[in-house]
Amino acid sequence: MKIEKIDFFQPGIIVVAILAFLVMGYIGSFNYRFEDPLKLEVILTVIFACIVFIIGLAIVKYKIDFKQTKEIDFLSERLLIALVVIALLLQTLNLVLIGGIPLFNSVLKSNATTNIWRIAYPLFLIMINILLAKYYDRKYLILVLLGALIFGLNGYRTSVLGILGSSFITLYYLDKISRKVGIAFIALIFLGVMAIGYIASQSIATQHWTLNPLELIFYRAAFTLEVFEKIIPLAGSTHGHILGMIFSSGSPRTFIGEYVLHYTVCLTSTLFGPVYLDFGLVGLTIQMLFMGIFLGLIYKLKKGIGIGIYSIILTHTVIWIETGPTDIMIWFLYLLGLILIVLNLNYINLNKN
Known part of the structure; x- marks a missing residue:
């Protein structure tokens, strides 16, 4: 094969x-x-x-x-973009209200999964993948990276893996993954997950890794x-x-x-x-x-x-x-x-x- x-x-x-x-x-x-x-x-x-x-x-x-499968057409491109931006703004507001960057502070990290985050993360995750699936444009990859960065500041590897991993699979099934893009995306996922896990572990005051x-x-x-x-x-x-x-x-x-x-x-x-x-x-x-x-x-x-x-x-x-x-x-x-x-x-x- x-x-x-x-x-x-x-x-x-x-x-x-x-x-x-x-x-x-x-x-x-x-x-x-x-x-x-x-x-x-x-x-x-x-x-x-x-x-x-x-x-x-x-x-x-x-x-x-x-x-056959049912087509769902009520989500316009503009609406999806607007919802993605709203999710990013909500997470930015979440970081402001928390009072710092949880990635670098274990006390802040323990309080980072607020109700605002619980709305912002799934909203971004769902809308960015639907946006890519229905209206793919290379420029939307900037939103993917921006989302991984902003949500990654919460200090949880799973957010970065969730955003980058799901986006990668969506692009894979859209046949938009060239060899160079694939290697770059996988490297970014691997390095991002390792970096956030390591930085977050070093910020725990009661542990010495x-x-x-x-x-x-x-x-x-x-x-x-x-x-x-x-x-x-x-x-x-x-x-x-x-x-x-x-x-x-x-x-x-x-x-x-x-x-x-x-x-x-x-x-x-x-x-x-x-x-x-x-x-x-x-x-x-x-x-x-x-x-x-x-x-x-x-x-x-x-x-x-x-x-x-x-x-x-x-x-x-x-x-x-x-x-x-x-x-x-x-x-x-x-x-x-x-x-x-x-x-x-x-x-x-x-x-x-």
Whole structure:
């Protein structure tokens, strides 16, 4: 198969990303965190989750198809540009009201995800990808870079990865990625994520890091998988409490830190940790099956604004591999995908053979 014919961003990339994260964590467990490497139970559980995800994809691939897709034309170019600019202005206002740049101050960072940010980030993310998907113009890449910079000042790598990653995938499916642009974009994503993670870690007054930016990535993977390792014996013990916190109030990651490590700390626990702590292996199976089916359906609807929506959801699912699906704001992005599916229900073709 020629490399030009490979679709690098089909939903199966999630499995590749999960396994890559597992390998990075295993390597990191030797060098930076553990006296012993990751337990076999962790590795087998992650592999099991990947298999279930693949089954979900297979169900969609061989049983469900769309005869055509519904065009959505009510979003004009001017409206999309205006909404992108509004989102940038809101985030700028957020930084002003916070009183500084959270990237360089851990105290400010802890208060950076305000209600203004919760509106500004998804608004920018959605509108910039739809703008690229419907009305691509090279000049709009300036808005992408500006957004990555302004939201990156909040000190969270996920914002930069979300903006640059989703925009890259949108451009990929628009066939606007030349070799030079592709290399530059990937380098920018890699360097941006490393730089923000490293700068933010150095700004924590109570911690003193000696790891370089690359070592820090392996350390974070190892630590996150260590948290999941500690969750496995506690399977199902929170009885849906974390799920309830996601869709109500509170901080699920802080709760996980208190429940698992017994001290107040905001923890990432992998894509599998929260659901495993709430519902055990059964919950993990349902979640991964759902994600496989859902991403498989959205992938088949990647036309017009569907390209932008698929790019957003795929990128943030990749991000969840480390952070875990504990943000209601990101579940809102999944809701966009659900709306897209509902709008196209009339075009579904079930393959019964």
